[in-house]
Amino acid sequence: MSAPDIARAVRRMAHEVIERNKGADRLVILGIPSRGVEVATRLAAAIAEVEGTEVPTGTLDITMYRDDLRRQPTRAPLPTRIPTGGIDDRIVVLADDVLYSGRTVRAALDALSDLGRPKAVRLAVLVDRGHRELPIRADHVGKNLPTSTSERVMVRLAGVDEADEVRIAAGETP
């Protein structure tokens, strides 16, 4: 995906979020670090452009909730910033760059339940590459990218990286 492709996808997702929610009322968008935060920021900006309302955004770090903490070298946690007003009885839209196994989203749902009780939680991802390992699906998808598990999906977003780009990199052949 090129930069304009990404911008169009985000704009469409913004429309979908508004349509599904019947407006931008009571929405909170939480990005999962690191690139999910950038997706959340862009989604909020696109919604503000369409609806003229500022949607509270924040970040939700899931490091402490990962199911593979013990298998990895220690990772330093990244910030969790919940907007003032909290998430109780709000519609929380989780934003991330790539949806793959679903384990990150599982961890995010656990993290959310320690922070409050949203009315509903929805999932918006820039890329869905398939290969789910848990019963989880996205509500809003920028682009479905069928991939093989040996491939890698590289998402680069300006703000975190130098430029906008999504591409599939070949992995080692098994």
Added chain:
Amino acid sequence: MTRRHLLSIDDVDEGQIREILATAGEMHDVQHREVKKLPALRGRTVVNLFFEDSTRTRSSFEIAGKWLSADVINISAKGSSASKGESLRDTAMTVAAMGVDALVIRHSASGAAHQVSQWIDAAVINAGDGTHEHPTQALLDAYTLQRHHGDLAGRHIAIVGDLTHSRVVRSNLLCLTKLGARVTLVAPVTLMPSGIASWAAAEGFSVSSDLDEVLAGGVDAVMMLRVQKERMSGGYFPTPREYTIGYGLTRPRLDALVAANPEVAICHPGPMNRGLEISADAADAAQSLVLDQVSAGVAVRMSVLYHLLASGEPDRGYAA
């Protein structure tokens, strides 16, 4: 031997200190949440093995472990087999044999934590060994000062009082200088350890016996150390009154400090001897960070436990 202990600030480099402090910042937010619980250490067991009295260190390690979902057990020497004459080695090996993941240990002998780390397989965290070190206290002091002042590079911090019997001072000196701060140690000559100049290979540390001169030179923080009556077999200073006049943070000194620098931070590792090394006015002043230090203690200990225990990988911790 794998690296998986926290025995001395000497073993922790600047980058690792900054990482611990950054993680502590994230942990601090948990204290203000409705559900004060993170699942990171679920299924891990932490034992607090305390051969000396402690309120804040032991309880903050306990809270820190529990908020990370670890199981925490407290063993104090009073009421344990240690009071029946069991050796440190046997006690430590016995506890370790129960399958614990970490031992938080406080002991009156310098080097006790290091000794224990040689005997057992679990992670060992030094919660104070004699007059040697108290690394988590230094980390929480640095965390508290950093929250107050921002980066500590170039800041001037005076550590005042009983340097001979304090384990806090050595850890703090190492930690603060690694973060780039300038440290002045202030004590009466009788409470100045011999060979103090060889303590820190670090730059930016000096020693003085004139508190008023140091304070007049300008400081960003003063850290008052407790006069450790229980470790003194007498003769270090003529009378408590005289100590207070020479080295206590009295009302006049407080006023002068605040007038010179309203942003000055006043720290004390606790427990305080009010009226001896610190006046009640100073302890309760707006510039006093004593309670911030306590609340930082939980966050910093969460961070340390997390970094030592969260990963199952062998290469973790800070001691060789």
